[in-house]
Amino acid sequence: MNEIARVAGLRVAVVNWRDPWHPAAGGAERYAFEVARGLAGRGARVRYLTCRAPGQRRRERAEGVEFVRLGGRFTVYPLxxxxxxxxxxxxxxVIDCQNGIPFFVPWVLPRRVPVLCVIHHVHDAQFGLYFPPWLAWLGRVLEGPVSRWTYRRHAxxxxxxxxxxxxxERLSWTGPVYVVPNGSVPPAPAGEAGPGPVGDPEVVCVTRLVPHKRLDLLLDLAARLAERRPGLRLHIVGDGPEAPALAxxxxxxxxxxxxxxxxxxxxxxxxxxxxxxxxxxxxSQGEGWGLSVIEAAALGVPTVAFDVDGLRDAVRDGITGWLARDDDADAADGAADTVDRxxxxxxDPDRRAEIAAACRAWAGEFDWARTTARMAELLAASVRLGTSSTGDDRAHVVHRYGDEHPRVVEGPARDELLAAPDAxxxxxxxxxxxxxxxRPGH
Structure with a gap:
């Protein structure tokens, strides 16, 4: 195990709005839980603080993680x-996960306790889709100015x-930001999974049924595709509050x-x-990353998405999928053109095989063990240095004497390595x- 990533014995809190068994759980919950159980597997004592859905226990233990469930959708924050x-x-x-707004744990912790505030995507434009104007305004204030002040000594x-x-750009945050991406399931072996035989096309959308996924646009796209390719079927997989509207x-x-x-x-x-x-x-009108994209790629299946935040990172345009312009005037037509192309x-069977192989290779770059290792490295160094902040938030490739391979490090982990320049x-x-x-070399 990497010496600078040792977290054995550390007492870590992972604070997230929901847990992975909550009925409304999504990618953010998967991330928080994978990190929590990965840290527990490395010997950390991990508590996962979250809200409680009807029927859930207030306390339980799963895969080495102690779950503490407090309150509901809004009351979980003060509790x-x-x-x-x-x-x-x-x-x-503490790992404080921001799903719209964070938990503001620095308010109640000793100053010496480092906090990493995990942000999947900025919600400023989404608050208005879910809440009345006054509450949407409050959400933007908490996500922006209040968060900037609260985490000013952290990262x-x-x-x-x-x-x-x-x-x-949108939160005006000037402090350090580190990058720790999602993991994924292991890629499917070539030949055992991937796009099916050529014939009537089948397309699939794996999504939470919520407003910012733009289900009306998805149905407009399906209607245009059906006109162009009779026999096409669209499978929508997922649940959520917009299920009746979808039906x-x-x-x-x-x-x-x-x-x-x-x-x-x-x-x-x-x-x-x-x-x-x-x-x-x-x-979707925007994501933090696009976990469903990578999970599809692991099966050799490419994605067509809009060129928006997160999805433009998860889809390698022309290699593991295709990006359509996000133009409100003709978004469905533009996406239909992209799907048709x-x-x-x-x-072409050769092109299909090439794309499937590229998808599996791309998905193989991400796994939860690597995600946990990167978070563990940041946490361990932050505890040793007494802060999660840094004066230089760039990532660096560092090659030390005695190490066979250089490594990519940032924040306190990088600062700790460079503290001994002779090494x-x-x-x-x-x-x-x-x-x-x-990792270097990309």
């Missing part, structure tokens, strides 16, 4: 702060280059023979639906690709 205040000396470090962690840019939209547009809404399904069924598809689709490319053979700034993937 977590109170619970943490009463145990403020019980933690060596943010972004899951993608898009999120990093949004944190700088109504399918009926109103007369798409009952084109769109199949599967709702919530098991992982096995979801995997089977994606693996047999020619394409995976996303009409993609399906024509996939009609460092070479150092240079990491490229954006090296920073995302966490």
């Amino acid at each position: 977590v702060l109170l619970w943490t205040l009463l145990r403020r000396r019980s933690f060596d470090a 943010f962690v972004a899951v993608s280059p898009s999120t990093l840019r949004a944190v700088r 109504d939209g399918i009926a109103r547009r007369g798409l009952g023979d084109v769109v199949i809404a599967h709702g919530y399904v098991s992982e096995e069924v979801k995997t089977a639906l994606v693996a047999r598809a020619d394409l995976h689709l996303s009409t 993609a399906l024509k490319e996939l009609d 460092v053979r070479a150092v240079r700034p990491a490229t954006p690709a090296e920073r995302l993937l966490g």
Whole structure:
């Protein structure tokens, strides 16, 4: 195990709005849990603080992680702060996950306890989709100015280059931001999964049924595709509050023979639906990353998505998928053109095999063990140095004497390595690709 990533014995709190078993759980919950259980597997004592859905236990233990569930959708925030205040000396470090707004744990922790605030994507434009104007305004104030002040002595962690840019440009955050991307399932072996045989196309969309996923746009796209390619079927996999509106939209547009809404399904069924598809689709207005894109790629299935935050990072345009222009005037037509072009490319068996191989290779760059290792490195160094902040938030490639391979490091982990300059053979700034993937040579 990497010496600078040793977290054995550290008392770590992971604070997230939901846990992975919550009915409304999504990619953010997967990230928080994978990191939590990965740290526990490395010997850390991990508590996962979250809200409580009906029927869930207030406390339980799973895969080495102790779950503490407090309050509901909004009351979880003050209850977590109170619970943490009463145990403020019980933690060596905290991972505070921001899903719209963070938990503001620095308010109740000793100053010496480092905090990493994980941001999946900036929500400023989304608050208005879910809340009345006054509450949307409050959300933007908490996400922006209040967060900037609260975490000024700490650091943010972004899951993608898009999120990093949004944190700088839309939240005006000037402090350090580190990059720790999502992991993924292991890629499927070549020949055992991937786009199905050429014929009537099947496309799939794996998504939470919530407003910012733009389900109306997805149905408009399905209608245009059905006109161009009779026999095409769109499988929508996922559940959420917009499920009734989706069903109504399918009926109103007369798409009952084109769109199949599967709702919530098991992982096995979801995997089977994606693996047999020619394409995976996303009409989201923006993501932090695009976990469903990488999970489809692991099965050899490329994605058509809009050129928006997160998805432009997860989809390598022309290599593992295709990006359409996000133009409100003709978004559905533009996306239909992109899907049509993609399906024509996939009609060529050689091109189909090339794309499937590229998808698997890209997905193979991301796994949860690597994600955990990078977070562990930041946490361990932050605890040793007494801060998660840094004076230089760039990532660097550092090659030390005695190390066979150079490594990509940032923040306190980099500062700790460079504190002994005589031990460092070479150092240079990491490229954006090296920073995302966490290893040199990209």
